Amino acid sequence: MLNVLTIFGTRPEAIKLAPVIKELQKASGICSKVAVTGQHRQMLDQVLDLFQIKPDVDLNIMLHNQSLFQITNRSLTGLEKLFDQERPDLVLVQGDTTTCFAAALSAFYCQIPVGHVEAGLRTENKYNPFPEEMNRRLTTVLSDLHFAPTDLAKENLIQCGVPEKKIFVTGNTIVDALQNILEQPIHDAHPVLERIPHNSRIILVEAHRRENLGNPMENICQALDKLVENFPDLHLIFSVHKNPKVREVVYRKLQNKERIFLIEPVDYPTLIHLQSKAYLILTDSGGIQEEAPSLGKPVLVMRKTTERPEGVKAGVAKLVGTNAKSVFLETARLLKDKKLYNKMSRIANPYGDGKASKRIVQIIQHHFKRKKEK
């Protein structure tokens, strides 16, 4: 039996690893275990329930207003004990969170091979996104199998000196997760939709990144306020992240404004449903950039840079920065220009075909079979 231990801690990692875990559970010759750090508590638990994943181990590290030092420290300490007990043959991590980096580092200390799902995303800017760009670079050097979502991600890994034979282009597992949700009947319509007239246009907003905390978040809120003022048919739904630093600004600037609805983070199917009801999406989230093309929704990315240029190149996403003027002007342009809107909303998803998880598990099986034969 090949013992594979999958480790994650936040909501997006859980969504992107759930389809992989399901495939691992089905695969012959693999014993799959799951450990969560609990870097996110409520937001992670929602996804675990949804995909019916029961972690074998829960380190429960989350603290209110936690610092990066605390997340890293508490993860490393918990994982040391865990690896002492479980000596897995492979540790699987995803993306660029601090849980991902800490798990890869812990596995390295115990000389356990690491598989990195969604490897090779880069902005080439050390501090943007912060700390994710460094988390993923450091995870790359600690990993043995690199599951790149796109050809561009593979190129980035080669640039970093990763041998080509260790890189596998699989597509992004978020498309697998999304397809799984779309196959199921909708019974998670959000009550906020009942308060919005049918003929109005909805903008869905989600913003949470550390580099957008403070001034950028203030600017974003200012732009949103102005948009609603200028477009009488517009209704705005803002899903407000649990981070207290996000909540303070958003509630102070936008609470009790007409046609602006601030809602709690919703479960995954509800978020997909809200995306499908939106006319367009304003976000700094990576996952939403990857989902929206499957739903035919244009995305305006409120960041200075993106590690997902594939969507921008394909024409389904646009980088609009975080100053109030550009967020307002770019959104207003898309609201007024029907031709531009149509162009941005009819594009195939450049991030995957829904089979990434199957490929990842086959590659793992193949890799360890060959290793054994050697």
Ligand code: UD1
């Ligand atoms: C983390 C990841 C980021 C990812 C994002 C997705 C790091 C450094 N950042 O950012 O890469 O894009 O998750 O959401 O790994 N909180 C709760 N309950 C929850 C979740 C968060 O109360 O369920 C609060 C806590 O007070 C926590 C704060 O939010 O201190 C921030 O969470 P944290 O994981 O530190 O950073 P995120 O901004 O969520």
